Amino acid sequence: MLQNQNVLPAGITSDARISYHAKQLSMQLQLLSSRLFPPSSQKELKTFTSGEAAQLVGVSDGYLRQLSIDGKGPAPVVSQTGRRSYTLAQIHELRQHMASIKPKDALAYLPWRRRGEKLQTIAVANFKGGSAKTTTSIYLAQYLALQGYRVLAVDLDPQASLSSMLGVQPEFDLSEGDTLYGAIRYDDKRRPLKDIIRKTYFAGLDLVPGNLELMEFEHETPMALIERRSAQGEVFFKRAGVALAEVEADYDVVVIDCPPQLGYLTLGAVCAATSLLITVHPQMVDVASMSQFLLMTADLLAVVRKAGGDLTHDFIRYVITRHEPHDGPQAQIVGLLRSLFSDEVLAATVLKSTAIADAGLTKQTLYEIERGQVRRSTFDRAIESLDAVNGEILDGIKRAWGRA
Numbered sequence: 001m002l003q004n005q006n007v008l009p010a011g012i013t014s015d016a017r018i019s020y021h022a023k024q025l026s027m028q029l030q031l032l033s034s035r036l037f038p039p040s041s042q043k044e045l046k047t048f049t050s051g052e053a054a055q056l057v058g059v060s061d062g063y064l065r066q067l068s069i070d071g072k073g074p075a076p077v078v079s080q081t082g083r084r085s086y087t088l089a090q091i092h093e094l095r096q097h098m099a100s101i102k103p104k105d106a107l108a109y110l111p112w113r114r115r116g117e118k119l120q121t122i123a124v125a126n127f128k129g130g131s132a133k134t135t136t137s138i139y140l141a142q143y144l145a146l147q148g149y150r151v152l153a154v155d156l157d158p159q160a161s162l163s164s165m166l167g168v169q170p171e172f173d174l175s176e177g178d179t180l181y182g183a184i185r186y187d188d189k190r191r192p193l194k195d196i197i198r199k200t201y202f203a204g205l206d207l208v209p210g211n212l213e214l215m216e217f218e219h220e221t222p223m224a225l226i227e228r229r230s231a232q233g234e235v236f237f238k239r240a241g242v243a244l245a246e247v248e249a250d251y252d253v254v255v256i257d258c259p260p261q262l263g264y265l266t267l268g269a270v271c272a273a274t275s276l277l278i279t280v281h282p283q284m285v286d287v288a289s290m291s292q293f294l295l296m297t298a299d300l301l302a303v304v305r306k307a308g309g310d311l312t313h314d315f316i317r318y319v320i321t322r323h324e325p326h327d328g329p330q331a332q333i334v335g336l337l338r339s340l341f342s343d344e345v346l347a348a349t350v351l352k353s354t355a356i357a358d359a360g361l362t363k364q365t366l367y368e369i370e371r372g373q374v375r376r377s378t379f380d381r382a383i384e385s386l387d388a389v390n391g392e393i394l395d396g397i398k399r400a401w402g403r404a
């Protein structure tokens, strides 16, 4: 399908040539991606085998079979060969069912936060581009939803890769005010966050999508500060938190995917957050810029704190991503980070994996694809590392809730 593009006349200037290359490339990439993921196709989540469903709910497969024979709980789809499969929504129903018949173990089946356990808001940040913030955010959000939590993912990046992973195409599917900007803008077009949140195909995971309009917040905030327009509403770093507080009762965890800048949006996310995850690609260049990031962050946060921002967090963790354990230089850097920050670096790391990168190309995660789609050993290794990282983060959340 790709056409030969070496057809430009010899005397053409280099800017014209490069601009031509850029346009050609962008066009072909768009073609490629629309073939992989046509704009009209609604994303749909796979169904889960009864074995997978049983494992997620925390009962045996035999118990699930008996439930379905007895006609209790949601009715699975039964194939001609007698295999039962459940949608994720049905798995959530099974959790409700189990919690209602075994009230003593309700928390094990339905882990929603209880009275006194505050909403956990986790901001995933680093101003280093490509440090796997979006990948970390989506895998965490989906993992928590699979475990039965009510999750809200917030795409704070104008590039909106999280939104497109979650089936919302930022350039086609959104109108004005359909991003978090709609709920934090300074003028009277501000809308309730409830009206902006959308359900996704991933049951239990809702989304506040992002797109380029988020940049407006970066442009308008300096003016709002000068004009003290914020006197009519909250100052910039409190606005995201105030918006999230409106929908607090509907969720257990909010995951915010931050843009790769330390702008007003990111500062707002850090103030709204109860915990922070800082993604680290363990390479010399990236870690060198990370120390700059930490310094700048600390300085800016100190200013925000003195102006009244809430900068207490339940936990701050560094997440090592795209980790290649057999790479010597990487091992040194990981060792260095662990010796400096000890427990604040998650013990588990996200391995660099072609399965993760490839799944990303088709806007899917490994939690979404059928097991057979990727070579089994590659798939298992990657999933194992992701589950371990997400499990550690969930432990942190539970500790913040005061659970054992």
Ligand SMILES: Nc1ncnc2c1ncn2[C@@H]1O[C@H](COP(=O)(O)OP(=O)(O)OP(=O)(O)O)[C@@H](O)[C@H]1O
Pocket: 128, 129, 130, 131, 132, 133, 134, 135, 136, 157, 161, 259, 260, 321, 322, 323, 350, 351, 352, 353, 354, 356, 357, 358, 360, 361
């Ligand atoms: N564990 C991994 N193994 C292999 N590839 C990965 C892994 N994690 C992320 N990637 C790939 O690295 C690239 C950057 O990841 P991602 O988009 O998550 O980073 P980001 O920090 O959100 O980037 P940005 O700063 O542009 O928002 C993507 O192509 C992604 O598929």
Ligand SMILES: [Mg+2]
Pocket: 133, 134, 135, 157, 161, 257, 258
């Ligand atoms: Mg990103």
